[in-house]
Amino acid sequence: MISRFDIDEALLMAKPERQHKFVLLFCRRGYLSIEIDQQHYSLGANQFLTITPKQFYRFLDTAGEGVVVEFTYDFFCKDDKSIELIYHNGLFCHFALNEIINIPNESVLKNVEFHLAQLHHELDAQQFEYEASLHAIVKLLLIEVSRCKIVQQQRPLYKPDAVFLHFLKIVRDTFSKRLTVKEYAAQMNITEQKLNELTKKNTGETTQQLINDLIVLEAKRLLNYEDMNVKQVALQLGFDDPHYFSRFFKKQTASRAKDHLRTLITK
Incomplete structure (x- = not known):
């Protein structure tokens, strides 16, 4: 407690x-x-x-x-x-x-x-x-x-709402189920459009991209700390095919690295 x-x-x-x-x-x-x-x-x-x-x-x-x-x-x-x-x-x-x-x-x-x-x-x-x-x-x-x-801090006050935060908690608790955006919305009794609007408002990203970000973050933690191999991590995160998971992971991390570089260049 x-x-x-x-x-x-x-x-x-x-x-x-x-x-x-x-x-x-x-x-x-x-x-x-x-x-x-x-x-x-x-x-x-x-x-x-x-x-x-x-x-x-x-x-x-x-x-x-x-x-x-x-x-x-x-x-x-x-x-x-x-x-x-x-x-x-x-x-x-x-x-x-x-x-x-x-x-x-x-x-x-x-x-x-x-x-x-x-x-x-x-x-x-x-x-x-x-x-x-x-x-x-x-x-x-x-x-x-x-x-x-x-x-x-030197940035605007960030005030997420409870519905969006509830969504984040559901994602973190259900990685192994690999739910779609539509399924997450149904669990929360809201429309897929409403969920996308909430995600865009709170993060500037689409709901699917946010889910991908959270999956990658969890994958990094499991690989770094749980002594698990790629196949084990893939299964724990709901990926039946470890090769597909590897491609997904590389694509997401490469995309994020490019976004970070773009941010640095435009500062």
């Missing part, structure tokens, strides 16, 4: 593990080094980093003091507003775009420490309606962290 614990050497890991909860890391003093989906991050004093379910991670160095807050989707995402808060501004991100978030001033730091202390108290005491209280505290903490991210 939810837990809060201090960061120490016991968290150091020999190899990456898959995370199944939402994780908020906070570094108080010193520094923390962590690998997430093959990217290395170093947190300094008064910095946050988030980990989204399905990502692979491991602590590389804990030469500092900090706090980890973990919670499940079912614990926090009880309504549309809570679902949207999780992903507003890419606070938690489906696309492996983790970002270090700075606390801008002493006033915000005091608020963060207050919420973390409240969380510790509620988890320890477990008094009447403590789960409702925990949910409220986590919500306030995430709002505070989101505000920190808004202060430091």
